[in-house]
Amino acid sequence: MSDLITAVATRARAAANVLALATRTSKDAALEAMAVALVEHRAAILAANAEDVTAAEAGGTPAHMIDRLRLDESRIEGMAQGLREVAGLPDPVGTVVRGSTLANGLELRQVSVPFGVVGVVYEARPNVTADAAGICLKSGNAVLLRGSSSALRSNTAIVEVLRGAVEASGLPADVIQLAPGEGHDAVKQLLRARGLVDLLIPRGGAGLIRTVVEESTVPVIETGVGNCHVYVDAAADLEMALEIVLNSKTHRTSVCNSAESLLVHADVAEVFVPKVVAALQEAGVTIHGDAVFAGHQGVLPATEDDWDTEYLSLDISAAVVPDIGAAIEHIRAHSSGHTEAIVTGSVAAARRFTAEVDSAAVMVNASTRFTDGGEFGFGAEIGISTQKLHARGPLGLPEMTSTKYVVTGDGHVRR
Amino acid sequence: MSDLITAVATRARAAANVLALATRTSKDAALEAMAVALVEHRAAILAANAEDVTAAEAGGTPAHMIDRLRLDESRIEGMAQGLREVAGLPDPVGTVVRGSTLANGLELRQVSVPFGVVGVVYEARPNVTADAAGICLKSGNAVLLRGSSSALRSNTAIVEVLRGAVEASGLPADVIQLAPGEGHDAVKQLLRARGLVDLLIPRGGAGLIRTVVEESTVPVIETGVGNCHVYVDAAADLEMALEIVLNSKTHRTSVCNSAESLLVHADVAEVFVPKVVAALQEAGVTIHGDAVFAGHQGVLPATEDDWDTEYLSLDISAAVVPDIGAAIEHIRAHSSGHTEAIVTGSVAAARRFTAEVDSAAVMVNASTRFTDGGEFGFGAEIGISTQKLHARGPLGLPEMTSTKYVVTGDGHVRR
Numbered sequence: 137m138s139d140l141i142t143a144v145a146t147r148a149r150a151a152a153n154v155l156a157l158a159t160r161t162s163k164d165a166a167l168e169a170m171a172v173a174l175v176e177h178r179a180a181i182l183a184a185n186a187e188d189v190t191a192a193e194a195g196g197t198p199a200h201m202i203d204r205l206r207l208d209e210s211r212i213e214g215m216a217q218g219l220r221e222v223a224g225l226p227d228p229v230g231t232v233v234r235g236s237t238l239a240n241g242l243e244l245r246q247v248s249v250p251f252g253v254v255g256v257v258y259e260a261r262p263n264v265t266a267d268a269a270g271i272c273l274k275s276g277n278a279v280l281l282r283g284s285s286s287a288l289r290s291n292t293a294i295v296e297v298l299r300g301a302v303e304a305s306g307l308p309a310d311v312i313q314l315a316p317g318e319g320h321d322a323v324k325q326l327l328r329a330r331g332l333v334d335l336l337i338p339r340g341g342a343g344l345i346r347t348v349v350e351e352s353t354v355p356v357i358e359t360g361v362g363n364c365h366v367y368v369d370a371a372a373d374l375e376m377a378l379e380i381v382l383n384s385k386t387h388r389t390s391v392c393n394s395a396e397s398l399l400v401h402a403d404v405a406e407v408f409v410p411k412v413v414a415a416l417q418e419a420g421v422t423i424h425g426d427a428v429f430a431g432h433q434g435v436l437p438a439t440e441d442d443w444d445t446e447y448l449s450l451d452i453s454a455a456v457v458p459d460i461g462a463a464i465e466h467i468r469a470h471s472s473g474h475t476e477a478i479v480t481g482s483v484a485a486a487r488r489f490t491a492e493v494d495s496a497a498v499m500v501n502a503s504t505r506f507t508d509g510g511e512f513g514f515g516a517e518i519g520i521s522t523q524k525l526h527a528r529g530p531l532g533l534p535e536m537t538s539t540k541y542v543v544t545g546d547g548h549v550r551r
Numbered sequence: 552m553s554d555l556i557t558a559v560a561t562r563a564r565a566a567a568n569v570l571a572l573a574t575r576t577s578k579d580a581a582l583e584a585m586a587v588a589l590v591e592h593r594a595a596i597l598a599a600n601a602e603d604v605t606a607a608e609a610g611g612t613p614a615h616m617i618d619r620l621r622l623d624e625s626r627i628e629g630m631a632q633g634l635r636e637v638a639g640l641p642d643p644v645g646t647v648v649r650g651s652t653l654a655n656g657l658e659l660r661q662v663s664v665p666f667g668v669v670g671v672v673y674e675a676r677p678n679v680t681a682d683a684a685g686i687c688l689k690s691g692n693a694v695l696l697r698g699s700s701s702a703l704r705s706n707t708a709i710v711e712v713l714r715g716a717v718e719a720s721g722l723p724a725d726v727i728q729l730a731p732g733e734g735h736d737a738v739k740q741l742l743r744a745r746g747l748v749d750l751l752i753p754r755g756g757a758g759l760i761r762t763v764v765e766e767s768t769v770p771v772i773e774t775g776v777g778n779c780h781v782y783v784d785a786a787a788d789l790e791m792a793l794e795i796v797l798n799s800k801t802h803r804t805s806v807c808n809s810a811e812s813l814l815v816h817a818d819v820a821e822v823f824v825p826k827v828v829a830a831l832q833e834a835g836v837t838i839h840g841d842a843v844f845a846g847h848q849g850v851l852p853a854t855e856d857d858w859d860t861e862y863l864s865l866d867i868s869a870a871v872v873p874d875i876g877a878a879i880e881h882i883r884a885h886s887s888g889h890t891e892a893i894v895t896g897s898v899a900a901a902r903r904f905t906a907e908v909d910s911a912a913v914m915v916n917a918s919t920r921f922t923d924g925g926e927f928g929f930g931a932e933i934g935i936s937t938q939k940l941h942a943r944g945p946l947g948l949p950e951m952t953s954t955k956y957v958v959t960g961d962g963h964v965r966r
Binding site: 379503512540543 | 571651764915921927941955
């Protein structure tokens with residue numbers, strides 16, 4: 137273990153021990169101070185960000201990446217607003233999750249507690265720095281932030297402002313730190329810091345997530361890859377189906393809960409396929425279709441890879457399936473386990489689809505775009521888990537805690 | 552990925568898909584059939600076990616290991632009884648964990664679902680084979696069992712009997728399989744089977760658990776290492792303290808919830824230390840003590856290593872601490888995060904200890920031995936988690952499930 141990560145994580149642990157005992161009142165005050173400080177020090181943050189943007193442009197970074205990297209006054213206001221929203225949410229720490237008095241009189245309580253030290257590994261967008269810091273602080277966790285090197289100046293400036301605000305509010309500044317070092321080796325040290333770091337959350341593209349999952353000895357919550365399907369059943373209201381397909385695909389394309397694949401029951405294919413092809417093409421979507429779909433003008437024939445591809449763009453794969461069983465089989469073979477939707481008027485079909493499709497979220501007659509912490513009413517979210525351990529689906533504040541059992545007796549011993 | 556593990560895990564996945572939809576009635580019938588079959592085929596199981604025992608004896612395996620390996624009629628009855636107890640527990644699958652109607656009318660339900668395919672890696676005791684199979688079956692999970700090679704004949708015989716019973720009861724036999732291959736390479740393949748296996752649970756000694764945790768890309772629940780502390784506070788009832796120390800250390804020594812370290816507040820040291828030394832020595836315990844303890848006849852001076860040692864024997868480390876803060880600091884530095892106990896009559900001391908000690912279970916005026924699925928009223932347990940992700944403390948049936956969100960609308964799209 138490198139001395140660098142050990143030193144930083146040890147400071148984080150000490151700060152986490154203090155933060156774990158902080159009242160909601162003091163945590164909310166720190167969040168408010170962080171929000172105020174971001175706006176107050178926006179000039180310094182924007183100056184640092186401008187340097188990152190200039191360097192990225194000089195390095196030939198593509199325009200959409202530059203856009204994600206770039207901050208402006210309204211994005212900084214958005215970060216501040218996000219911190220205030222977290223302050224407004226209930227404290228997830230100290231909830232009695234379960235409790236009972238045992239047969240022998242022992243009082244058993246399972247209580248939510250912070251993890252301790254959480255590492256967040258993320259890509260270009262510097263606003264994640266403030267979001268993650270806010271969610272971790274409210275849930276009582278010290279955070280080690282590992283953004284991309286392209287945003288290092290921005291992230292350094294934001295963290296400096298946030299730390300100052302936390303300290304001024306009376307909590308230890310070390311609850312928010314940048315993970316030390318630069319480049320892939322430094323990331324690796326974070327991934328191997330088992331015992332020093334309690335949890336790692338990767339936020340970013342499939343490559344980043346795969347690296348973290350493969351190389352980490354620290355427990356990981358895998359987030360965000362979404363090869364989401366919409367299945368239009370034989371018993372679907374086809375007008376509704378059209379709206380849901382369009383919304384799932386085109387409402388926002390660069391996000392993990394947008395649809396990437398369309399499956400249509402054979403019984404409605406003759407009517408529905410021409411309509412959905414026309415509507416999708418009208419919306420600018422490129423269709424990668426099976427034989428039925430590819431019979432239409434402008435539809436590209438799908439390759440085997442298309443069924444497994446998260447396009448994150450105005451592309452969709454599309455196929456006709458003989459029945460709901462085939463739809464479920466297709467989803468099992470190709471889904472990333474994020475979100476799948478069925479459009480159907482049949483209770484039996486809905487019941488079967490929701491029982492047999494094993495994804496974080498299964499929608500009935502609703503857009504895949506609803507898988508979102510905000511939409512679910514959780515307030516802030518730090519990502520969407522596609523793994524089954526600990527938390528699945530949107531990660532709100534309660535998912536950022538562990539539990540412990542507190543057992544009280546009056547001299548109880550085992551006989 | 553080896554073809555062997557892929558083939559076995561693929562069969563397990565197909566079986567898990569069927570099992571996930573099985574009713575409680577059919578799962579309980581399978582468990583009862585498994586119990587009946589174990590007793591019915593006990594001769595075959597005992598014959599296989601006798602071969603394992605003979606081979607182990609010939610190989611010079613120590614007597615206590617032979618004892619753990621050896622089956623007899625009563626241990627087989629115990630395995631059958633364990634399966635019937637699991638049948639008697641509520642079905643953990645299909646529980647609505649959380650539910651609400653969102654502001655836009657979407658109906659949101661978070662429902663417990665099986666993980667899918669669970670790997671259990673364990674050491675000598677062949678009864679774990681039946682225990683793990685029963686818990687996984689009831690929680691809807693297909694299991695891949697990886698016992699030690701010393702118990703391979705016993706485990707093979709048990710699994711054959713269980714599979715026959717499951718199949719006869721109408722569920723797929725492949726919900727219970729031995730992980731393929733032999734030796735460390737085969738274990739490694741299981742550890743790298745991410746995507747094929749949803750969860751790994753190691754059950755065994757510290758070495759096994761470390762290997763699994765370090766080398767696995769499959770999500771792991773770490774179990775069982777317990778360097779448990781008893782802290783006798785200044786405000787303790789010293790008679791109660793004596794009983795709790797003795798029970799925590801000597802009730803059973805080879806288990807993870809037995810105490811390995813004793814801390815005594817300086818204010819009561821003069822009275823309590825001589826008493827506890829005498830009582831522990833009377834019970835056959837070797838004390839590895841700090842300067843105060845080592846001043847007593849027969850107490851060995853503790854080395855730095857002693858504070859971190861899980862003896863699993865009639866040994867205990869012991870120290871006097873100046874105050875409760877020092878006790879908490881000592882525990883933070885040396886505990887494995889399993890169970891710590893305070894003996895105190897002071898509400899303030901109990902409140903501080905339970906808040907600041909970050910372990911799976913914190914006992915107030917009760918023996919560390921109570922951290923146990925059976926004692927907590929959970930019925931069966933597959934281990935005791937000492938990690939913070941997913942489940943902490945005894946792993947009962949509910950901890951063997953994940954969740955998914957089912958969201959029902961009537962054409963909802965995002966605007």
